[in-house]
Amino acid sequence: MGIHSVGTSDVDVVRRVLGGDTAAYATLVARYRDRLARYAVHMLGNREDAEEALQDAFVRAYRSLERCDDPARFGAWLYGILVNRCRTTGARAARRGRVFVRDEAALNGVAHASVAEQTEGEDVVCWALARLTPEYREAFLLKHVEDLEYEEMARVTGAGVSALKMRVKRAREQLQMILREAERV
């Protein structure tokens, strides 16, 4: 395994992993885990799904490490992989949700859970965030929570800068509207 010095650059670690030092990859996992986890949890609104997407993203990044053109930007490259994994996991979860809607008992359960969440007010922000479309939620989180520049967001998401600016603007407007409605209730 070996001990990896704190502060070793991504470039060095990537080179070591590519050179066959698999254990060095643990440094990159530890370095990016928390930040990526925050994005995945907020994006998917479910800790289990987020962990699955995160683990999948780390493993996929390892398998495709040769395709990381600029190891100095490993973090941004990894972000792009996670964004895609979250899209896939989110779409699967949405399909699961649609299946549940056909089930009367499950439907009641979901309804109760939502009401409970709102009335208890444990996490109104996350609840409001979950009501945004995935595109708006993704853009809002990357811009305002993860602090990415629009150009970086464009590389990570594959969307154009203008489209991303529009999504962020609409996401802010919708969040304000949803939270105001929640405060009125």
Add this chain to the structure above:
Amino acid sequence: MFEPDEELVGRVVRQLRRPVTVDANLDARVMEQIARLPARRAGGATRATWHWLTRPRTVRLSPLSALAIAAVFVAVVLSRPDRLSHPASTGAREFSFVVVAPRAATVSLVGDFNDWDAARTPMQRAGKQASVWTAVLPLTPGRYRYAFLVDGVSWLADPAAPAARDDEFGTPSSVVTVGGS
């Protein structure tokens, strides 16, 4: 009353920026899964370099640089004109013959280049119902008389080419002159 918009969004962002906790074993699970993968072959760095060398890139050129590259290309082509002719060994160039014959069932290209043999160069319709017929033929430098034979009986000169004045058979024909290199 309600908060101003920016304050509301700021509150949301502050809350979302709080750290989240995930399963403490996540790192171990990732490394365990990676350990089960086939070992990364030695030379990974070499493959990464190869990938770096072969990956497509966007190249930005100033108009002046583009002009310079174009000038170099033209100079190379002019210095070796045979590189663009086909096939280079015989000096032959491909010519496309086109005629419009909407009611024809068959059209043949006949001329000096195929001994006026209607069977040697049948023309093809440009599409299933098209009235345009085409044939492509390699011709070496020289002067050729030619015509189109419609349905095996009607001779048709090429309306888009000069008419041949020395037609000894009394049928209309046209002339194409292929320049040498």
